[in-house]
Amino acid sequence: MATAKTVHAMKTPCEDCPLRGLPHFREFSREELEFVSRFKKGELAVDAGATILVEGAHSAHLFTVLTGWGFRYKTLEDGRRQILNYVMPGDLIGLQGTVMGEMQHSIEALSPVSLCVFERDSLMTLYNRHASLAFDITWIAAREERILDEHLLSVGRRSALERAAYLIAYLYERARVLKLFNGRSFLPVTQQHIADTLGLSIVHTNKTLKKLAERGLIRWQERGCDVLDGEGLSTLAGWEGQDGNLRPFI
Amino acid sequence: MATAKTVHAMKTPCEDCPLRGLPHFREFSREELEFVSRFKKGELAVDAGATILVEGAHSAHLFTVLTGWGFRYKTLEDGRRQILNYVMPGDLIGLQGTVMGEMQHSIEALSPVSLCVFERDSLMTLYNRHASLAFDITWIAAREERILDEHLLSVGRRSALERAAYLIAYLYERARVLKLFNGRSFLPVTQQHIADTLGLSIVHTNKTLKKLAERGLIRWQERGCDVLDGEGLSTLAGWEGQDGNLRPFI
DNA sequence: CGCTTAGTTGAGTTCGTTCAACGACTGTGG
DNA sequence: CCACAGTCGTTGAACGAACTCAACTAAGCG
Numbered sequence: 001m002a003t004a005k006t007v008h009a010m011k012t013p014c015e016d017c018p019l020r021g022l023p024h025f026r027e028f029s030r031e032e033l034e035f036v037s038r039f040k041k042g043e044l045a046v047d048a049g050a051t052i053l054v055e056g057a058h059s060a061h062l063f064t065v066l067t068g069w070g071f072r073y074k075t076l077e078d079g080r081r082q083i084l085n086y087v088m089p090g091d092l093i094g095l096q097g098t099v100m101g102e103m104q105h106s107i108e109a110l111s112p113v114s115l116c117v118f119e120r121d122s123l124m125t126l127y128n129r130h131a132s133l134a135f136d137i138t139w140i141a142a143r144e145e146r147i148l149d150e151h152l153l154s155v156g157r158r159s160a161l162e163r164a165a166y167l168i169a170y171l172y173e174r175a176r177v178l179k180l181f182n183g184r185s186f187l188p189v190t191q192q193h194i195a196d197t198l199g200l201s202i203v204h205t206n207k208t209l210k211k212l213a214e215r216g217l218i219r220w221q222e223r224g225c226d227v228l229d230g231e232g233l234s235t236l237a238g239w240e241g242q243d244g245n246l247r248p249f250i
Numbered sequence: 251m252a253t254a255k256t257v258h259a260m261k262t263p264c265e266d267c268p269l270r271g272l273p274h275f276r277e278f279s280r281e282e283l284e285f286v287s288r289f290k291k292g293e294l295a296v297d298a299g300a301t302i303l304v305e306g307a308h309s310a311h312l313f314t315v316l317t318g319w320g321f322r323y324k325t326l327e328d329g330r331r332q333i334l335n336y337v338m339p340g341d342l343i344g345l346q347g348t349v350m351g352e353m354q355h356s357i358e359a360l361s362p363v364s365l366c367v368f369e370r371d372s373l374m375t376l377y378n379r380h381a382s383l384a385f386d387i388t389w390i391a392a393r394e395e396r397i398l399d400e401h402l403l404s405v406g407r408r409s410a411l412e413r414a415a416y417l418i419a420y421l422y423e424r425a426r427v428l429k430l431f432n433g434r435s436f437l438p439v440t441q442q443h444i445a446d447t448l449g450l451s452i453v454h455t456n457k458t459l460k461k462l463a464e465r466g467l468i469r470w471q472e473r474g475c476d477v478l479d480g481e482g483l484s485t486l487a488g489w490e491g492q493d494g495n496l497r498p499f500i
Numbered sequence: 501c502g503c504t505t506a507g508t509t510g511a512g513t514t515c516g517t518t519c520a521a522c523g524a525c526t527g528t529g530g
Numbered sequence: 531c532c533a534c535a536g537t538c539g540t541t542g543a544a545c546g547a548a549c550t551c552a553a554c555t556a557a558g559c560g
Binding site: 072074076077078080081082084095096099100101102104105124127128131132134135137138139141142143144145146148149150151152153155156157158196197198199238243245 | 322324326327330331332334345346349350351352354355374377378381382384385387388389391392393394395396398399400401402403405406407408446447448449488493495
Binding site: 501502503504505506507508509510511512513514515516517518519520521522523524525526527528529530 | 533543548
């Protein structure tokens with residue numbers, strides 16, 4: 001695997017952060033922005049397919065995704081893999097490892113990913129000096145918990161078809177509000193990723209996706225999924241969608 | 251349903267909190283203890299079977315479980331239910347609703363439960379005045395996330411037998427470190443709860459539990475589960491157990 | 501050109517479901 | 531005190547969803 005990690009000195013100043021322009025995120029105060037600017041230690045670029053964080057590691061860093069897609073997963077000893085969630089721009093990763101010690105899941109890049117790097121040790125300073133940002137971090141953790149609740153409901157209680165529809169609707173919706181689509185609603189995942197998220201075999205996933213395609217909801221093309229009818233997928237899954245409130249990021 | 255909620259003025263002062271004595275929790279500083287004491291607004295007692303928090307509610311309160319067992323769950327419109335996690339003494343509940351607005355899951359008492367009551371509005375004061383406690387709350391949220399990661403792995407990728415073994419080992423281990431057993435390792439859940447946690451039907455859950463019983467790992471008795479061999483259950487599930495680090499609570 | 505990765509399809513098997521009936525126990529009202 | 535309903539657990543039979551195995555296409559890459 002020709003994967004690489006490249007560390008840059010700070011490239012994008014937080015003042016020009018591309019995420020700040022999105023209507024999806026809450027505004028920073030002048031003061032908060034300054035603090036986060038100092039909190040940020042640099043940037044990291046990783047190739048598609050590279051592992052960003054690995055289970056068992058004691059990472060000294062926290063990251064916020066600037067651009068690109070990735071996923072969090074866990075594996076059993078015999079290799080069975082479960083994808084837990086996907087990471088997209090604005091997501092904070094490595095928090096579990098930072099606050100509790102050891103990482104208990106891995107994170108892999110689906111596309112080239114660029115990350116803001118923060119240091120574990122300065123997190124306590126953030127809590128001491130900036131209660132509003134500390135609260136934001138809790139908010140972010142609570143959001144992840146809520147997403148996991150929904151995934152668990154899905155894997156535990158929805159049929160294969162509903163599950164697939166839910167997952168694709170979820171990814172579509174997240175990417176949409178982040179304005180990651182330029183014209184074409186394309187999700188850069190393989191059927192193996194879908195299978196490992198839904199808790200199904202690849203073969204059955206393939207057959208299930210074909211049913212969604214027959215209904216005109218999606219089209220599978222070029223190693224990924226074109227979403228043709230996000231609304232229809234949500235309806236099929238019985239999913240209300242994520243709440244529309246502004247969310248914080250660091 | 252003859253369920254009731256009773257609000258008491260503060261009964262147990264935080265200085266005498268029964269949880270503080272457990273070797274499983276980290277120590278409070280004198281100052282933290284004082285602050286939490288003021289943060290606590292009263293106590294609430296709920297009957298077995300009562301709903302503590304309900305999906306869709308905008309609760310003005312946060313709770314810490316003092317005694318008793320409960321569970322968090324979500325349902326689909328047609329009634330399919332997924333249990334997300336169990337709550338036991340020391341667990342903070344209602345955080346999702348408090349930081350993000352609306353509750354998106356419900357919580358029900360499995361046994362009579364007593365709760366410490368905190369007010370939503372004073373949470374920000376806690377963040378402003380006591381960074382170490384704010385950090386603890388993030389820690390608690392990260393822990394819940396980690397547990398959900400493991401449940402998702404289990405429901406998605408383990409066989410029915412492994413799943414059941416994992417769940418019972420998990421409940422056993424949590425209750426054990428909290429010293430909830432007096433002699434007998436008894437879990438107060440019905441097979442329906444197990445089924446709704448594992449994402450299985452009751453019938454198949456019954457047959458699966460019988461297999462665990464045949465192996466001498468558990469015994470089903472008096473509407474609950476006697477754990478005969480927690481170690482054996484963990485081994486069967488391929489579960490390493492929770493980390494032994496001290497955890498905070500509020 | 502061969503090698504690898506991703507996706508497709510069919511056949512047969514296994515795991516888990518639904519349906520249905522029944523026993524044990526608990527609580528309630530007549 | 532007994533009858534009755536309700537909850538919980540158990541079991542068998544038949545069915546269906548999802549799995550494994552296997553063979554095969556198509557595309558991308560050295």
